Amino acid sequence: MLILITSLGFFIRNINRLRRNINIGNGQTEPITNKPERWRNMLRIALGQSKMVTRPIAGTLHLIVYLGFIIINIELIEILIDGIFGTHRIFSSAGVLYGFLIGSFEVFAVLVLISVIIFWIRRNIIRIKRFREVEMKGWPKLDADLILYFEILLMSLFLLMNATDVEFQNMNNGNIISSFIYPFFSDYSIDTLHVLERSFWWTHIVGILIFLNYLYYSKHLHIILAFPNTFYGSISKIGRLNNMKSVTNEVNIMMGKAVESENSNDVKFGASDVTDLSWLQLLNAYSCTECGRCTSVCPANITGKKLSPRKIMMDTRDRIEEVGKNIDKHGEFISDDKKLLGDYISREELWACTSCNACVEECPISIDPLSIIMDMRRNLVMEESSAPNELNNMMNNIENNGAPWPYNQQDRLNWNE
Amino acid sequence: MMNNLKIKTIEEFLNEGISPEILFWVGCAGSFDDRAKKITKAFVKILNSANISFGVLGKDESCTGDPAKRAGNEFLFQMQAMTNIEVLNSFDIKTIVTTCPHCFNTLKNEYPDLGGNYKVYHHTQFINKLLEEGRFSIEGGSYKGKKITYHDPCFLGRANNEYNAPRNLIKKIDAELAELKRCKSKALCCGAGGAQMFKESEKGKTEINLERAEEIKKNTSKIVATGCPFCNTMLTDGAKSFEADKQVEVLDIAELIVRAKDL
Known part of the structure; x- marks a missing residue:
């Protein structure tokens, strides 16, 4: 009971911290319109996993683990009630239905175990390219493996817990898998088995509660955030890049369509740090599972440039965490002479992007790395005037003669000569 | 006029008191780039052959602002957009057709917020519309049975x-x-988008257009079709190094139709 309350307390603290950190983003978002379409997107993309299955192997394995997670968690209700009220398998009186449920949990536990082991092999033995890019060294690699070990442990404990439960085995109702494990323990006395069952039971539930609190520190947070992320994800054509309202105001003033207001001077254009990004972009960063599908389709990355859309998201999350810890320490953000742009993400990465939207299209949970790249380019150009020279020439041409090349606008019809 | 294309500016139409069915937005590449000018002419041949009343802006046309926007210069983009919208609205333009997916995307998706609301078509969409309405027909022709590779432009495909x-x-x-x-949605970019057309690429192990060209080479067709003047340039350059017997010709869909029908 105490463990439960403590871990839930920690979980709520983490959720609050997450909420606070996401809200340090001051950047503008588009208005959240068309709720019905957004609900449909969430149901289709997050709940229905529609974009995961575009890669059949990873998609199917993920589907099994995802279904297993949801279905086996029904058993958690019984485990929690048993734990709190000191009962034992309180729902077992449900008879055939109970047997059916537990039976399917056991089958799923085995399927999840197999899938997770294949995931581990893909990461550690086959070493698929997207899992061994530069940004996947150190903690991200460890994090990915830890999640797999956690899942192997929890599934094994669940099966062992059932297998050593003599009462449950004697019921012979739903022990489809565990009845095969039970014989391995046949030499043990009833008392030993009881002790074993209790310790498996306890390790299992404590493990789950630890895993719950591990989420905040891990890419595994996607199991929660994929839902809001697909809900709030853009619903317009992905080719549409937002028009900055702050710039519209300025341009209207310049064109004599509006008058200058007093607070128009302190507007910052584009993003140089996480505080300049929008809450949605920060939510994107926390939702990222580092699967690397974006990076594996990025034309810049494929051809060996430094840009990796996944790294953009990981850097953003790391920097939010850094700013968050700074706020925790000082009560407010005290400058640490660091910025997302420069200290985490280099100009070379930003200028390598072709805005082709392959990363946006590919993300299974509607993350938009391109919007962050564009906001940082905006900062480089409009605040720092530091575009590559060739781009400055191109922009000068547009400004002076209405084309990216130095041709005269008066000659626009000469193509027919 | 040196050839027999029938071209009129919107201004000329309005002076005659007529408003044409569509505005053909030629775009910077279509106006100035030697290779893209041929695409412009091919599309005009199709419009002429289908007797479509269309106008161009001529010297009143200016960059949509797309390369500036994607380079990060939102100021310049919105200046261009608002100036263009003033011109378009002053001519009371309702329908725009363009042979450039970048112009298409910007006009269609980014101008409405700023007061520019038009029906915008990519030329391949407009030709399909003409076919459906029975105003233009394509039957067979010189490409019958020939293998043609199609490269999806990002701003027509994924973007729209x-x-x-x-x-x-x-x-x-x-x-x-x-x-x-x-x-389709998994198509590899040609390497020109996001203002890359106008700058050297960052350091890497190869160029994006070469990577795409290698993929094209494996397809063993002699013709590569696309619908974007920038893709056209990038792929033509990318395929230059192909062995003599593997040479390919990169053509716009409009050019294919003109050749197929011998317009």
Whole structure:
């Protein structure tokens, strides 16, 4: 009971911290319109996993683990009630239905175990390219493996817990898998088995509660955030890049369509740090599972440039965490002479992007790395005037003669000569 | 006029008191780039052959602002956009057709917020519309049975979800459509987007257009079709190094139709 309350307390603290950190983003978002379409997107993309299955192997394995997670968690209700009220398998009186449920949990536990082991092999033995890019060294690699070990442990404990439960085995109702494990323990006395069952039971539930609190520190947070992320994800054509309202105001003033207001001077254009990004972009960063599908389709990355859309998201999350810890320490953000742009993400990465939207299209949970790249380019150009020279020439041409090349606008019809 | 294309500016139309059915937005590449000018002419041949009343802006046309926007210069983009919108609205333009997916995307998706609301078509969509309405026909022709590879421009495909219009036209000329391994929503960029056309690329192990060209080479068709003047340039350059017997010709869909029909 105490463990439960403590871990839930920690979980709520983490959720609050997450909420606070996401809200340090001051950047503008588009208005959240068309709720019905957004609900449909969430149901289709997050709940229905529609974009995961575009890669059949990873998609199917993920589907099994995802279904297993949801279905086996029904058993958690019984485990929690048993734990709190000191009962034992309180729902077992449900008879055939109970047997059916537990039976399917056991089958799923085995399927999840197999899938997770294949995931581990893909990461550690086959070493698929997207899992061994530069940004996947150190903690991200460890994090990915830890999640797999956690899942192997929890599934094994669940099966062992059932297998050593003599009462449950004697019921012979739903022990489809565990009845095969039970014989391995046949030499043990009833008392030993009881002790074993209790310790498996306890390790299992404590493990789950630890895993719950591990989420905040891990890419595994996607199991929660994929839902809001697909809900709030853009619903317009992905080719549409937002028009900055702050710039519209300025341009209207310049064109004599509006008058200058007093607070128009302190507007910052584009993003140089996480505080300049929008809450949605920060939510994107926390939702990222580092699967690397974006990076594996990025034309810049494929051809060996430094840009990796996944790294953009990981850097953003790391920097939010850094700013968050700074706020925790000082009560407010005290400058640490660091910025997302420069200290985490280099100009070379930003200028390598072709805005082709392959990363946006590919993300299974509607993350938009391109919007962050564009906001940082905006900062480089409009605040720092530091575009590559060739781009400055191109922009000068547009400004002076209405084309990216130095041709005269008066000659626009000469193509027919 | 040196050739027999019928071209009029919107201004000329309005002076005659007529408003044409569509505005043909030629775009910077279509106006100034020697290769893209041929695409412009091909599309005009199609419009002429279908007797479509269309106008161009001529010296009143200016960059949509797309390369500036994607380079990060939102100021310049919005200046261009608002100036263009003033021109378009002063001519009371309702429908725009363009041969450039970048112009298409910007006019269609980014101008409405700023007061520019038009019906915008990519030329492959407009030609399909003419076919559906029975105002233009394509039957067979010189490409019958030939293998044609199609490269999806990012700003037509992924950006605007238009994969069918160009493919349908390739089928109409009775050619055999040879898909690339990375096609439709998974298509690989040619390397020109996001203002890359105007700068050297960052350091890497190869160029994006070369990577795409290698993929094209595996398809063993002699013709690569696309619907974007920038893709056209990038792929033509990318395929330059092909061995003599592997040479390919990169053509716009409009050019394919003109050749198929011998317009």
